Amino acid sequence: MTISFRGGVHPNDCKGYSAGKAIETAPVPAKVIIPTRQHIGAPCSPVVKVGDLVKKGQVIAETQAFVSSPIHASISGKVVEIADYPHPVFGSCMAIVIESDGNDEWVDGLPLQRDWKAIEPADLKDIIRQAGMVGMGGATFPTHVKMSPPPEKKINTFILNAAECEPYLTADHRVLLEMPEAVVAGCLITMKVLGVTKGVIGIEENKPDAIVVLQKATAGTGIEVVPLKTKYPQGAEKTLIRVITGQEVPSGGLPMDVGVVVQNVGTVVAIANAVEQGIPLIERVTTVTGGAVAEPKNLRLRIGTTFGQAIAMCGGFKETPVKIIMGGPMMGMAQRTMDVPIIKGTSGILCLTAAEADIGPERPCIRCGRCVEACPMGLIPSMLSILGERNEFQVAKEEYDLLDCVECGSCVYTCPAKRNIVHYVKLLKAQNAAMAAKK
Amino acid sequence: MSAESKLEIGTLAVSTSPHIRCDESIAKIMWTVNAVLVPAALFSIYQFGLPALRTLVICIAVSMATEYFIQKWQNKPITVNDGSAFLTGLLLAMNIPANIPWYIPVVGSVAAIGIAKHTMGGLGYNIFNPALIGRAFLLASWPIAMTTWPTPAGWANKVDAVTAATPLGILKLQGYEELVKFFGDKTDMYMSLFLGTRGGSAGETSAVLLLLGGLYLIYRKYINWQIPVCMIGTVGIITWAFGGNGGLFTGDPLLNILSGGLILGAFFMATDMVTIPITIKGQIIFAVGAGALTSLIRLIGGYPEGVCYAILLMNCVTPLIDRLVRPVKFGARR
Numbered sequence: 001m002t003i004s005f006r007g008g009v010h011p012n013d014c015k016g017y018s019a020g021k022a023i024e025t026a027p028v029p030a031k032v033i034i035p036t037r038q039h040i041g042a043p044c045s046p047v048v049k050v051g052d053l054v055k056k057g058q059v060i061a062e063t064q065a066f067v068s069s070p071i072h073a074s075i076s077g078k079v080v081e082i083a084d085y086p087h088p089v090f091g092s093c094m095a096i097v098i099e100s101d102g103n104d105e106w107v108d109g110l111p112l113q114r115d116w117k118a119i120e121p122a123d124l125k126d127i128i129r130q131a132g133m134v135g136m137g138g139a140t141f142p143t144h145v146k147m148s149p150p151p152e153k154k155i156n157t158f159i160l161n162a163a164e165c166e167p168y169l170t171a172d173h174r175v176l177l178e179m180p181e182a183v184v185a186g187c188l189i190t191m192k193v194l195g196v197t198k199g200v201i202g203i204e205e206n207k208p209d210a211i212v213v214l215q216k217a218t219a220g221t222g223i224e225v226v227p228l229k230t231k232y233p234q235g236a237e238k239t240l241i242r243v244i245t246g247q248e249v250p251s252g253g254l255p256m257d258v259g260v261v262v263q264n265v266g267t268v269v270a271i272a273n274a275v276e277q278g279i280p281l282i283e284r285v286t287t288v289t290g291g292a293v294a295e296p297k298n299l300r301l302r303i304g305t306t307f308g309q310a311i312a313m314c315g316g317f318k319e320t321p322v323k324i325i326m327g328g329p330m331m332g333m334a335q336r337t338m339d340v341p342i343i344k345g346t347s348g349i350l351c352l353t354a355a356e357a358d359i360g361p362e363r364p365c366i367r368c369g370r371c372v373e374a375c376p377m378g379l380i381p382s383m384l385s386i387l388g389e390r391n392e393f394q395v396a397k398e399e400y401d402l403l404d405c406v407e408c409g410s411c412v413y414t415c416p417a418k419r420n421i422v423h424y425v426k427l428l429k430a431q432n433a434a435m436a437a438k439k
Numbered sequence: 440m441s442a443e444s445k446l447e448i449g450t451l452a453v454s455t456s457p458h459i460r461c462d463e464s465i466a467k468i469m470w471t472v473n474a475v476l477v478p479a480a481l482f483s484i485y486q487f488g489l490p491a492l493r494t495l496v497i498c499i500a501v502s503m504a505t506e507y508f509i510q511k512w513q514n515k516p517i518t519v520n521d522g523s524a525f526l527t528g529l530l531l532a533m534n535i536p537a538n539i540p541w542y543i544p545v546v547g548s549v550a551a552i553g554i555a556k557h558t559m560g561g562l563g564y565n566i567f568n569p570a571l572i573g574r575a576f577l578l579a580s581w582p583i584a585m586t587t588w589p590t591p592a593g594w595a596n597k598v599d600a601v602t603a604a605t606p607l608g609i610l611k612l613q614g615y616e617e618l619v620k621f622f623g624d625k626t627d628m629y630m631s632l633f634l635g636t637r638g639g640s641a642g643e644t645s646a647v648l649l650l651l652g653g654l655y656l657i658y659r660k661y662i663n664w665q666i667p668v669c670m671i672g673t674v675g676i677i678t679w680a681f682g683g684n685g686g687l688f689t690g691d692p693l694l695n696i697l698s699g700g701l702i703l704g705a706f707f708m709a710t711d712m713v714t715i716p717i718t719i720k721g722q723i724i725f726a727v728g729a730g731a732l733t734s735l736i737r738l739i740g741g742y743p744e745g746v747c748y749a750i751l752l753m754n755c756v757t758p759l760i761d762r763l764v765r766p767v768k769f770g771a772r773r
Contacts, residue, residue, distance in 0.1 A: 006769075009461070011459060011461070167459070238769060238770070242769075248769055248770040248771075249769075249770050250770045251768060251769070251770040251771060253770065320450075321451070322450075322451065322452050323451060323452045323453075323454075323458055324451055325456075325458055327456075329456075329457060329458045329459045330456060330457040330458075330459070331456050331457065332456055332458065333456065334451070334452065334453040334454055334455075334456075334458065335451065335453070336451055336453050337451070350458075352458060352459075356459065357452065357458055357459070358460075359454075359458075359460055360460070360464060361516075363465055363518075363521075363562070363563075364560075364561065364562055364563030364564065365563050366465055366468075366562060366563045366712050366713050367563065367712050367713050367715075367717050368468070368712040369663075369712065369717045369718065369719070369722075370463075372717055372718055372766060373719075375766070376769065377768065377769040378766040378767050378768040378769045378771070379766070379768065380717065380718075380765070380766065382717065401768055404768060404769065404770075407456070409456050409457030412456075412457050412460070413457050413459065413460055413461055414461050414463070415460070416461075416463040416464050416465050416467070416468055417464075417465055417563070418460060418464070420454070420455060422455050422456055422457065423454070423455035426455060
């Protein structure tokens with residue numbers, strides 16, 4: 001029996017494009033564009049200059065701030081430019097451009113061999129911080145910060161988020177199938193750092209092959225594999241915790257408030273690589289897919305590869321895309337150019353055709369209530385969109401729980417009037433933040 | 440741009456997530472509701488002949504024309520094709536006597552679309568159900584014409600008069616026993632009400648065709664089953680308890696459920712998304728309230744029928760219900 005949560009929607013998962021494609025390692029790009037900001041928190045400052053020679057795995061940007069994460073060279077070569085470049089999340093951002101020397105040489109001492117069981121939790125956490133680990137599902141919150149709850153918050157459960165509920169994306173699915181040992185090692189390392197014995201892997205039942213593989217790989221480790229109903233947003237942190245532990249993260253709170261830490265599949269694999277081999281986060285598995293892509297694939301790409309390069313590795317376009325998205329179709333970010341680089345949080349590059357991205361004109365709300373039914377957070381999304389049209393962020397915040405919205409997009413997906421509710425929510429939140437900053 | 444990029448800057452659409460939508464639309468919902476009303480509308484033509492067809496055409500055409508001209512005049516996008524003005528016209532025609540003079544439905548349609556819908560801002564903003572406002576407007580303006588019902592064909596051998604009373608009218612003025620006698624016996628009465636071979640507004644008579652249409656809308660999830668069940672159930676219970684002459688629980692709930700415009704109102708007008716509460720809990724309150732008001736008007740009010748006013752009165756309190764009845768917020772235990 002699988003368990004579920006209130007609300008949610010059932011979009012066509014469209015995972016068939018790439019679910020059966022084994023991960024391919026992309027060739028080393030001739031040039032990478034590495035933004036100095038690939039995480040939530042303080043941006044890094046470059047510690048290299050134009051003209052410097054760098055090696056793969058070398059730190060090229062960092063900061064002393066706690067909520068931050070260092071950035072490493074993903075190829076060996078020469079720093080040719082440090083300047084503002086298009087960024088998939090922030091619009092534009094300072095980036096370090098490295099031209100490959102063709103050798104793809106590791107920085108001295110890497111990779112190494114280590115047994116994580118012999119390392120103390122505090123040292124493990126330090127390794128994870130040094131390796132530039134962030135949440136690779138897209139939120140890019142620094143992992144070591146998540147692993148450092150204040151002492152009054154007792155963590156009792158670690159959950160691996162293997163739901164991958166976004167349509168089209170299959171990167172996590174392939175990683176689970178092809179690297180189950182690294183997934184389990186990453187989970188065990190995280191559990192050791194957190195000091196918990198209870199580990200759960202939550203996975204949607206539309207990946208039965210991965211469920212079997214994980215059940216085998218976790219045998220004897222004490223980690224439980226929990227199949228979840230296929231329903232969006234099953235993998236949203238709060239709904240995932242609700243389904244697995246029965247507890248609701250309080251309004252305005254964090255998972256640690258109910259004793260839970262959640263990590264993404266890509267992140268735990270990167271943690272395992274960092275701890276066991278000393279390899280920092282310089283590459284990741286990304287799904288390049290959508291109806292416009294000639295040959296959708298799951299690619300292992302170096303950070304700093306451009307979207308255009310990645311799409312070219314998939315045979316380019318078979319149809320002109322009208323939208324290129326970083327991430328999935330429900331929460332991903334539309335891009336204005338293919339020159340943006342892959343960053344640590346790029347789970348997918350989705351190229352939608354005109355037919356796939358057909359949205360239709362926005363109409364007035366007819367109060368049908370489908371959004372209320374779909375909202376996993378128990379809000380009234382239709383009112384948020386109407387208040388958004390009138391810039392009433394105060395009312396939205398105080399009477400309609402604006403700040404509880406997780407922007408999962410279920411309401412917009414289901415709306416017959418095609419209202420851009422999430423757009424208005426983001427607008428209201430920005431107005432609210434601007435007002436708070438003024439005070 | 441890099442060599443791999445074949446796209447010109449500015450060709451990519453940029454918008455907020457999500458980037459995909461389900462395949463529902465306002466037009467799809469409205470035209471589906473229109474479609475499920477067609478059998479009952481056709482039955483009214485079979486029952487009442489060409490006058491019924493004429494009234495249907497007038498209401499639908501004038502409603503759509505009114506919407507078109509208002510939107511044109513206000514320089515708004517023309518949305519006549521979305522089926523909502525068509526639905527208002529169709530429902531209005533089904534809510535008035537079939538053989539009414541032609542200018543009355545013209546005025547009713549203009550009132551429904553022009554006053555009830557577009558003075559409020561158009562689709563989605565109206566407080567009251569437009570078709571019911573149209574009907575109420577006509578009932579206030581032409582009370583006699585609006586309560587003079589034609590004889591249905593099936594009744595020709597039973598009644599000589601050109602105009603026929605409605606079952607609820609007979610119940611109100613002459614009493615229950617006379618009504619049963621009028622139909623022959625109780626079984627005949629229920630069958631006649633269920634099939635629709637009785638007097639009444641054009642489209643309200645055939646309970647069975649309206650029920651089938653309503654059930655399809657529930658199956659398609661365009662309406663919530665709680666609304667018709669609660670409204671009809673409330674009318675059944677109250678009229679059963681207080682509707683009889685022999686004391687408590689001697690009324691005839693089945694008669695009350697099948698007669699008048701209750702089935703039409705409960706499935707097609709108390710479910711009008713725009714004018715009812717947005718949460719299911721709120722909709723249940725709305726439906727129970729509309730059922731109670733309907734019963735109140737029928738039992739002790741001046742009119743024999745009360746569905747129209749009951750729904751309009753509950754439309755008034757919809758914003759209040761929406762303020763008070765909220766979904767349970769996730770993680771509300773702060």
